[in-house]
Amino acid sequence: MEDRPFSDNSFQQFLNEEKLMGSRCKICRELFVPPRPFCPKCNNTKMEWVPIKGIGKLSAFTSIFVGPPYMVKEGYDRKHPYIAGVIELEEGPKVDARIEGIDANKPELIKIGTPLAATYLHRGEGAEKKTYLAFKPE
Amino acid sequence: MRKRHKLARGVAVVGAGMSKFGIYKDRNSKDFFVEAFQDMRTSVDKGFDPKDIEALYIGNFTNDFFVHQAHWGPILSDLIGHTPKPATRTEGACASSALSFREGVFAIASGFYDIVLVGGVEDMSKRTTEEVTEGLAMASISYEREAGFTFPGVFGALATAYFHQYGANREHLMNVTIKSHNNAPLNPRAQYNMTIREIMNAKIEKCKAKGESVSPWTTEKEFLSDPVANPVVAWPMHLFDCCPISDGASCMLLVAEDIARNFTDKPLYVAGIGQGSGRGLHAADSLTYFEATRYAAKEAYEMSGLKPEDIQFAEVHDCFSIAEIIHIEDIGFFKPGEGYKAVAEGHTRLDGSKPINTSGGLKCKGHPVGATGVGQLYEIWKQLRGEAGARQIPNKNLRVGATQNLGGTGGTCTMTILERR
Numbered sequence A: 001m002e003d004r005p006f007s008d009n010s011f012q013q014f015l016n017e018e019k020l021m022g023s024r025c026k027i028c029r030e031l032f033v034p035p036r037p038f039c040p041k042c043n044n045t046k047m048e049w050v051p052i053k054g055i056g057k058l059s060a061f062t063s064i065f066v067g068p069p070y071m072v073k074e075g076y077d078r079k080h081p082y083i084a085g086v087i088e089l090e091e092g093p094k095v096d097a098r099i100e101g102i103d104a105n106k107p108e109l110i111k112i113g114t115p116l117a118a119t120y121l122h123r124g125e126g127a128e129k130k131t132y133l134a135f136k137p138e
Numbered sequence B: 001m002r003k004r005h006k007l008a009r010g011v012a013v014v015g016a017g018m019s020k021f022g023i024y025k026d027r028n029s030k031d032f033f034v035e036a037f038q039d040m041r042t043s044v045d046k047g048f049d050p051k052d053i054e055a056l057y058i059g060n061f062t063n064d065f066f067v068h069q070a071h072w073g074p075i076l077s078d079l080i081g082h083t084p085k086p087a088t089r090t091e092g093a094c095a096s097s098a099l100s101f102r103e104g105v106f107a108i109a110s111g112f113y114d115i116v117l118v119g120g121v122e123d124m125s126k127r128t129t130e131e132v133t134e135g136l137a138m139a140s141i142s143y144e145r146e147a148g149f150t151f152p153g154v155f156g157a158l159a160t161a162y163f164h165q166y167g168a169n170r171e172h173l174m175n176v177t178i179k180s181h182n183n184a185p186l187n188p189r190a191q192y193n194m195t196i197r198e199i200m201n202a203k204i205e206k207c208k209a210k211g212e213s214v215s216p217w218t219t220e221k222e223f224l225s226d227p228v229a230n231p232v233v234a235w236p237m238h239l240f241d242c243c244p245i246s247d248g249a250s251c252m253l254l255v256a257e258d259i260a261r262n263f264t265d266k267p268l269y270v271a272g273i274g275q276g277s278g279r280g281l282h283a284a285d286s287l288t289y290f291e292a293t294r295y296a297a298k299e300a301y302e303m304s305g306l307k308p309e310d311i312q313f314a315e316v317h318d319c320f321s322i323a324e325i326i327h328i329e330d331i332g333f334f335k336p337g338e339g340y341k342a343v344a345e346g347h348t349r350l351d352g353s354k355p356i357n358t359s360g361g362l363k364c365k366g367h368p369v370g371a372t373g374v375g376q377l378y379e380i381w382k383q384l385r386g387e388a389g390a391r392q393i394p395n396k397n398l399r400v401g402a403t404q405n406l407g408g409t410g411g412t413c414t415m416t417i418l419e420r421r
């Protein structure tokens, strides 16, 4: 049994370990990804960690040609766009994630509903090191 | 059962002012606010003494980030000689001054004050475009930023979901842009004052003058489909789908209904106000509407006893073209999935059945974020009083108008209904 707090921090720690985890309300069984410490559906804090399979399909996406400074730092620019998307997980909830393995220069060819699987992007060095959730075609 | 919301006493708008939105590298928030304040003073038909203002509510999103100065309440209070009376800053991202308006309404409705000034200000032009993008993204949620979403990116993603669900496409977004640009030249306070056709023709003339090969555009949509003339920012949002970076301020004088006629014979009355809060993309009910706008609209309609068909025109938060289509559905003007068709059929034009963003909208009028909510209400003020000049809605019996303001990625949404009696 996992006893980490149901927090953004724990969610990030799991991502660093290449695990996608959600929290489930022990009372009403509602599943939350990222985890919530409190079930807004039935108003209680009795939660449990649930591993998420990391299988889903694309609900919405954008191909970003003008990125914020932290993405520009990773090497993205007008000539090297990247894709961000919303993925509906097999378990039901949706997550925001980067999309890899699809040509960001041809967004007109990307289809809503494309099946995707989770992957983990390790970026930065030392104290800056961080893992980002991404999805790629199965 | 939720009780029906109502004000304990009526509130009227008796003055409104706005600075000309734009990019002003050598002016600051105080300059913008004085311009709006002076404009408001001259708009009060029977005059008033600024010393009578009992409280000030100021919307500002993030001058803290843009110009490293927070705490704008007392600064603007001092500027207009209002100290030591209270000044309060409201923050709801791009809906910050819709919240100041609402707080002002509550302050009067409670009976505590009779005369308050509400408004907003933002100074965005002192930073690079990348920095402004980063600053605005502070109003999104952390999961969206981790995924690399920008503001145009979030609305781009909503557009892909909307396209998929309802069969719309980029051409439908262009209809919004072309319509806003057709209204803008009629608004002397707008940041941009050219139609898309005029922009297109100017570019053709420029090419000819330089002896370069002339692009073969013959229609506005050909121009907007050209990736050089209209580059992609965050697919499917292109440059002409996005509102600009702007500086500016806006303000309104609110008074208790029973003293409104001391200020003007043409007051406007607050018929309905609503505000909602929303979740991020991943947790939202849907990617094709804003739950916070729907909630705000429900509140505003319930309070006013009015229905969408009673609202004759509106200013909605077109930070991106797709947003305008979603908002006109969320406030009930058109059914879900029908908004883009209504725009295509011309219903939202100045001479249409439901004119939308007669000011030119955020797209052309400009979007100094903290000033936008009251800036939208300023357009309602102008139209309902018959003072909108060349962009006056042709309907001779204009009586009720509304605004819808959105902050962040739908986290804060408001609807406000004003009427003439």
Ligand SMILES: [Zn+2]
Pocket: A025, A026, A027, A028, A029, A030, A039, A040, A041, A042, A043, A044
């Ligand atoms: Zn529960």
